[in-house]
Amino acid sequence: MKKVLIVIGVLVFVILLLLTGKHLFKVLSSTSPSAFSPSVQCTIEGRPCWEIVRLTFNETEPIEPSEEIKRTTEKWWEDIEYNNNSLKEIGLSVVRHAQYRDGGSESYMLSNGVHLYMNGKIGSPNRWQTTLTFPDGKQFIFDEQGNLILQTNVQ
Numbered sequence: 001m002k003k004v005l006i007v008i009g010v011l012v013f014v015i016l017l018l019l020t021g022k023h024l025f026k027v028l029s030s031t032s033p034s035a036f037s038p039s040v041q042c043t044i045e046g047r048p049c050w051e052i053v054r055l056t057f058n059e060t061e062p063i064e065p066s067e068e069i070k071r072t073t074e075k076w077w078e079d080i081e082y083n084n085n086s087l088k089e090i091g092l093s094v095v096r097h098a099q100y101r102d103g104g105s106e107s108y109m110l111s112n113g114v115h116l117y118m119n120g121k122i123g124s125p126n127r128w129q130t131t132l133t134f135p136d137g138k139q140f141i142f143d144e145q146g147n148l149i150l151q152t153n154v155q
Helices: 002-030 049-059 067-072 085-090
Strands: 061-063 081-083 094-099 106-110 115-118 130-133 138-142 148-153
Touching: 049 085, 049 106, 049 115, 049 130, 049 138, 081 094
Parallel strands: none
Antiparallel strands: 061 081, 094 106, 106 115, 115 130, 130 138, 138 148
């Protein structure tokens, strides 16, 4: 009899947990991460920031030195140049790029001093969010669809 009561109790608990979990999921998913007022704008060289993010991450190509230079030059990777014709048309270029061994994080530094960092760290609650940090300390954080989720001012 005890076993039956324990099994029934566990089943009731699991059912309640599932019902509560569904309700919590609906509440969390119904809030829009881009609920910022239309006055909040992020632009780089007059273009929306998310457009610059897409152009940078999708179209930047490294121009690596020749194999001979790689063999004869210590720290040759510090001299890699980057080609991105779309950014060039806007008056920007990529001056530095880094990839991290944490599951997919990447960062780019643009010629105007704006730093783009996409968090790809495995297990991070902020995975795939992209943070743009401007030289004046302003930061804009976007989700992976390009919705602005946070604006801060770092000093």
